[in-house]
Amino acid sequence: xxxxxxxxxxxxxxxxxxxRQGWSTVLIILIWHMIATYGPYPRFMLPTPLEVVMRGWxxxxxxxxxEQILASLRRQVIxxxxxxxxxxxxxxxxxxxxxxxxxxxxxxxxxxxxxxxAWIPLAILWFGxxxxxxxxxxxxxxxxxxMFNTISGVDAISTTxxxxxxSLGANWWxxxxxxxxxxxxxxxxxxxxxxxxxxxxxxxxxxIIAASTGLGYMINNARSILRGDELxxxxxxxxxxxxxxxxxxxxxLEKATLDRWGMRAAN
Amino acid sequence: xxxxTIIEAQGVSKVYxxxxxxxxxxxxxxxxxxxGELVCMLGPSGCGKTTMLxxxxxFETASSGQVLVGGNKVSKPAPDRxxxxxxxxxxxWLTISQNVGFGLLRNKTMSKEQRKxxxxxxxxxxxxxxxxxxxxxxxxxxxxxxxAIGRALAPDPQVVLMDEPFAxxxxxxxxxxxIALLEIRDKSHKTILFVTxxxxxxxxxxxxxMLFSRRPGRLRLVESxxxxxxxxxxxxxxxxxxxxxFTILQEERQIDIxxxxxxxxxx
Numbered sequence: 187x188x189x190x191x192x193x194x195x196x197x198x199x200x201x202x203x204x205x206r207q208g209w210s211t212v213l214i215i216l217i218w219h220m221i222a223t224y225g226p227y228p229r230f231m232l233p234t235p236l237e238v239v240m241r242g243w244x245x246x247x248x249x250x251x252x253e254q255i256l257a258s259l260r261r262q263v264i265x266x267x268x269x270x271x272x273x274x275x276x277x278x279x280x281x282x283x284x285x286x287x288x289x290x291x292x293x294x295x296x297x298x299x300x301x302x303x304a305w306i307p308l309a310i311l312w313f314g315x316x317x318x319x320x321x322x323x324x325x326x327x328x329x330x331x332x333m334f335n336t337i338s339g340v341d342a343i344s345t346t347x348x349x350x351x352x353s354l355g356a357n358w359w360x361x362x363x364x365x366x367x368x369x370x371x372x373x374x375x376x377x378x379x380x381x382x383x384x385x386x387x388x389x390x391x392x393x394i395i396a397a398s399t400g401l402g403y404m405i406n407n408a409r410s411i412l413r414g415d416e417l418x419x420x421x422x423x424x425x426x427x428x429x430x431x432x433x434x435x436x437x438x439l440e441k442a443t444l445d446r447w448g449m450r451a452a453n
Numbered sequence: 454x455x456x457x458t459i460i461e462a463q464g465v466s467k468v469y470x471x472x473x474x475x476x477x478x479x480x481x482x483x484x485x486x487x488x489g490e491l492v493c494m495l496g497p498s499g500c501g502k503t504t505m506l507x508x509x510x511x512f513e514t515a516s517s518g519q520v521l522v523g524g525n526k527v528s529k530p531a532p533d534r535x536x537x538x539x540x541x542x543x544x545x546w547l548t549i550s551q552n553v554g555f556g557l558l559r560n561k562t563m564s565k566e567q568r569k570x571x572x573x574x575x576x577x578x579x580x581x582x583x584x585x586x587x588x589x590x591x592x593x594x595x596x597x598x599x600x601a602i603g604r605a606l607a608p609d610p611q612v613v614l615m616d617e618p619f620a621x622x623x624x625x626x627x628x629x630x631x632i633a634l635l636e637i638r639d640k641s642h643k644t645i646l647f648v649t650x651x652x653x654x655x656x657x658x659x660x661x662x663m664l665f666s667r668r669p670g671r672l673r674l675v676e677s678x679x680x681x682x683x684x685x686x687x688x689x690x691x692x693x694x695x696x697x698x699f700t701i702l703q704e705e706r707q708i709d710i711x712x713x714x715x716x717x718x719x720x
Contacts, residue, residue: 344542346538346540346542347542347544349510349512349530349536349538349542350536350538350542350543350544350604351544351555352529352530353510353511353512353530353531353532353534353535353536354532354555354556354604354608355531355532355556355558355559355608356555356558356559357559360558360559364544364547364555364558365544368544368546368547369544369546371546443546446588447545447546447588447590448545448588448589448590448591449545449546449590
């Protein structure tokens, strides 16, 4: 490219971009392979990258992997969905109504520092072992980021916008759908991202402790039968799902809303 | 020609705080605005002219006295008093068409097509016919203010209240917008109450100028301007009035400076 030459042979193009981003990962995998192959650790503890891939293929083709993925995803979707609905509703109520906020903020602030996993024994006590207790734990853990961020989002809406809407005769429904909701969206989406991350981490922990299906179960089970390769397959899948959701869902959501409206939180 | 009184302020006072820290923003303001007039409220910064505008709008309440618009006492914001903010106040998450049509949403009897054609009419009136589908962040400052004016006009208000709407624009754009406002006024026959701290702007636009003193804001001067449009503030015919306004404004701005310091000309 002529520009590349003019700029003193600066390397452009997507191949170079891929290389710049990817070389450290490749290096890590190589180092891992070296240590696994020539190091002092038994194979079940530190399998080589290739063995992990092969085991991954095995559990995928046998259907086992998909069953676990679906089990975890189902709980995640239901739990996260409920957390969002409850969290955002509470967020708007407490954000818009000063009275509600003064009344309820204290007990909520006391509940939220309790880590999600600490709710598991209570969940099992109430719901027994099974999906209900898993979902309960996800909801309890994931409500907080989305709720507090939505409250901040409502606070951040400028007085000018609220006044403009009122002077244009907006009723409460229009205020909510056309002002409060979109106006607080930047904060809400951040809250949703955090909530999703929280709930995904919690589900895996919860499954390790108290489930017989799911990715958390798969990891723990793999440990108990000394299959380090299968354990790592589970971890890789957990990471990939988390990454894809972030990229596909939340990045897309931001693009379709904040970017389109020129409202990136940086202002 | 005696017209109908549309806005009437009766002994309006506004006090913030109480006791020792009480701040009197407005002190016993009374005036009348006739239908179809363009009246400017002029004064130094902090003189309470925007507070007065906000009381007419219903965003703030008077501590004593009252404001009548169309014979009705004002208490809350409503679409019969359109408002154009200094920073346009357009909703960034709505297109220009959706912004302009916002005040029409409450009209249950209007069909979607009717609303669409009304919006087009006002877009055309403010010279933004081709920009209905863009978002505010894609427009220049002058265009945003035009959209804001269109938005305030669409619900067919009794009066249009404007708070230094052109203050943030550069000189050329500002001049163009003043001309545009006069055209819009001719087409729509609206009564306009306009806050400014620029003498030139007041001379350009007003049928009457109301000059406020510094805090506590009192009406120091009310002058009619009968000259035809378009006007050039540099026109020698205005020099007497301009001097008068300038001198009084300077007086009002300098009172704060203690005697033992040199008099500094305010901007």
